[in-house]
Amino acid sequence: MELRTRPATVKLPEKMFTGDAWADVIHRGEEPSRTRANAVHFAPGARTAWHSYGIGQTLYIVEGIALIQSRGGKILEAHPGQVIWTPPGEEHWHGAAPDHFMTHIALWEGDDVDWLDHVTDAEYAGPRTREL
Template sequence: MEIVKRPATMKLPGAWFTGDAWADVIYRGEGDSRARANMVRFAPGARTAWHSHGLGQALYIVEGIALIQSRGGQIVEAHPGEVVWTPAGEEHWHGAAPDQFMAHLALWETDDVDWLDHVTDAEYSGPRLLARDLA
């Protein structure tokens, strides 16, 4: 057994995020392990840029209201306890609703992330579907 020392909370870069977001690395596998887990906290209205993951990503919503959209799809509104999966290579963004903070646990494998363009205010403000209605 090993007790893993966690690095300090990091402010996430403006090149990949609109608004203020911070991450705490929960686990970063070494050697043969590709596992990654970060607790990410978003200020109201903050969001990622469009991006995709080489092996997909799961988001477990911890608090607040998360907004998640796949390129060409509708915005999904997810609440605490809900899990949203984006498969490998699927372009998407995720962030907080405009009126409250949001935190999610992000789970993925490898550092193979393709960062793309920022989400426009028009894209961010589109109509929403509730995640529970899609399950």
């Protein structure tokens, strides 16, 4: 067993995020492990750019209201305790609702992430649903 020192919180880059977002690394596996886990904190209106993972991504909503959309799909409104799975290669974005902070735990494997274009304000403001 090992008690690990927690790295400092990092501000996430404008190249991959719109608005203010920060990450706390929970776990970054060392070979042969490829597991990753971050707590990601979004200010109201903040969001990722479109992106996809080679092995997929799981989000666990901790607090606030999350907005998540797959390219061409509806915007899903998710709440604390809900889990969202995005399969390998599916382009998507996620972030906070415009009037709430949001924190999620992001789980994925490896560094195979393809970052794409930013989510436009029109895409972000699209209609929401609570179930797909």
